[in-house]
Amino acid sequence: TAEDMSAGMVGFWPEPWLPRSLGSPGLALAAALLLLLLCLSARRTRRRGEPPLIKGWLPYFGQALKLQKDPLGFMISLQKQYGDIFTLLLGGKYITFILDPFHYTSVAKNQKLSFQIFTNKFLKRVFSIKKMITDSDLIDEIHSTYQFLQGKHLDILMESTMQNLKQVFEPQLLKTTSWSTEYLLPFCNSVIFEMTFTTIYGNVLAYDKKTFIAELKDDFLKFDEKVTHLVSGIPIELLGNIKSVRTKLIKDLTIESLAKLQGLSEVVQRRNDILEKYYTPKDTEIGAHHLGLLWASVTNTVPTMFWAMYYLLRHPEAMAVLRDEIDHLLQSTGQKKGPGFSIYLTREQLDSLVYLESTILEVLRLCSFSGIFRFVQEDVTLHLESQDCCLRKGDFVVIFPPILHHDPEIFEAPDEFRFDRFTENGKKKTTFFKRGKKLKYYHLPFGLGVSKCPGRFLAMVEIKQLLIVLLTYFDLEIIDNKPLELNYSRFLFGIPYPDSDVLFRYKIKP
Numbered sequence: 001t002a003e004d005m006s007a008g009m010v011g012f013w014p015e016p017w018l019p020r021s022l023g024s025p026g027l028a029l030a031a032a033l034l035l036l037l038l039c040l041s042a043r044r045t046r047r048r049g050e051p052p053l054i055k056g057w058l059p060y061f062g063q064a065l066k067l068q069k070d071p072l073g074f075m076i077s078l079q080k081q082y083g084d085i086f087t088l089l090l091g092g093k094y095i096t097f098i099l100d101p102f103h104y105t106s107v108a109k110n111q112k113l114s115f116q117i118f119t120n121k122f123l124k125r126v127f128s129i130k131k132m133i134t135d136s137d138l139i140d141e142i143h144s145t146y147q148f149l150q151g152k153h154l155d156i157l158m159e160s161t162m163q164n165l166k167q168v169f170e171p172q173l174l175k176t177t178s179w180s181t182e183y184l185l186p187f188c189n190s191v192i193f194e195m196t197f198t199t200i201y202g203n204v205l206a207y208d209k210k211t212f213i214a215e216l217k218d219d220f221l222k223f224d225e226k227v228t229h230l231v232s233g234i235p236i237e238l239l240g241n242i243k244s245v246r247t248k249l250i251k252d253l254t255i256e257s258l259a260k261l262q263g264l265s266e267v268v269q270r271r272n273d274i275l276e277k278y279y280t281p282k283d284t285e286i287g288a289h290h291l292g293l294l295w296a297s298v299t300n301t302v303p304t305m306f307w308a309m310y311y312l313l314r315h316p317e318a319m320a321v322l323r324d325e326i327d328h329l330l331q332s333t334g335q336k337k338g339p340g341f342s343i344y345l346t347r348e349q350l351d352s353l354v355y356l357e358s359t360i361l362e363v364l365r366l367c368s369f370s371g372i373f374r375f376v377q378e379d380v381t382l383h384l385e386s387q388d389c390c391l392r393k394g395d396f397v398v399i400f401p402p403i404l405h406h407d408p409e410i411f412e413a414p415d416e417f418r419f420d421r422f423t424e425n426g427k428k429k430t431t432f433f434k435r436g437k438k439l440k441y442y443h444l445p446f447g448l449g450v451s452k453c454p455g456r457f458l459a460m461v462e463i464k465q466l467l468i469v470l471l472t473y474f475d476l477e478i479i480d481n482k483p484l485e486l487n488y489s490r491f492l493f494g495i496p497y498p499d500s501d502v503l504f505r506y507k508i509k510p
């Protein structure tokens, strides 16, 4: 069945544990058998009408290792050799990559290509959510809650984000004006986690609020670190204490535990109403659903904030323009900076900060390595403007926007950080061209079609507000100004983390 086919789908990465574990005879044998199986599966030949087929000399490790080392470089070299569509054998799975942005719509709109089959597997492996696979009503109802992340509901979330930022930073603002030095990644982890958790799940009333949030964050990070291993199908029992960490997180997010928090967002309240219809109150899968939402809301927002800060700290000229833009808005809305924390901005005012928005879009352009996955449910022919392309049942198709994001024909000097790239005459720039034609899609870090991120507006609002607070109240400086590389272990699954960290310092502006 499609479900069985997708079972190994997400597991095409040579996980770091695999080579190391070859020391154990049992696992070595298992690995040898796996390799044999994969070699046998690599006997497929290209059929008429199908895209070029690239199997590599060693089906499991060959392509995947090259991809993980330098994904963009490797994909560009394949593009030069084979064109904009090709099928790659990765870890025993045949994956057709779609690189031409003018072909995206044909994939996104094709009913025979399923996103849900991919998601179901993911939810089962990572969060141990099983009901979604069998219950399409539950899927639909959960999806209906995403409206509470948008429109007028977003205004409420935005207000609560600012309140929560106030709680995070007010104690700092009352402190002396000396420099505090920190590593950037833990700083972003703490602030984004606290801000997001309290915005979506509410405030902890207990006196030990800080400890509760800090422990939850530490468990969350331990779990998040192992998500790609879980996606790859490695049994959770082989991942140290991750099973107990996940169980604890799920316990912290049951309806009973959430009842102790004050100010649950509408999206969580509605989610609870729905989950209570489908599960008995004590069912642990309820907490697993919440862990899924918490994970989705934090896992990409942290590295995006990290890279935004990193680029701004390394580009003081960009930081100065943003400071000016924000100061100007605060002044024109009568919000002179006084002692303590007192910023209030409407959505409209936030949206008027075009350089701030452009900076975040530019960071996402440079750093997003998400693929947009679909499962081929039955043999299908895509009718593309230049050619027809046959896809085989049981394969996967991936739209791969990083190639678009780094295309020099669309974005001049694509490897450079240009904070104002998405502005034009002081306004947001939305027209980009390829082959002389205007592009419908030129920036896709949040996915496309049915799999488009429902939290994208909240993510932008959170990052903007946090940057506004930091730039308004603090002087910020990088200490070890060294170039960082992206760590591609999550390649195809979101925004990569850095391969190491940098120190920075901040102090309250005089």
Ligand code: HEM
Residues within 6 Å of the ligand: 119, 149, 293, 296, 297, 298, 300, 301, 304, 370, 371, 372, 373, 445, 446, 447, 450, 451, 452, 453, 454, 455, 456, 458, 459, 494, 495
């Ligand atoms: C910069 C930050 C973010 C980025 C880059 C991002 C990106 C994405 C992408 C690419 C997907 C599609 C996944 C796929 O195709 O498999 C996705 C899904 C999702 N995102 Fe985000 N996201 C971000 C922040 C958020 C936030 C703040 C929330 C808040 C609730 C959120 C909630 C979700 C949810 C619930 C889904 C799953 C939707 C479904 O059921 O199909 N995301 N995100």
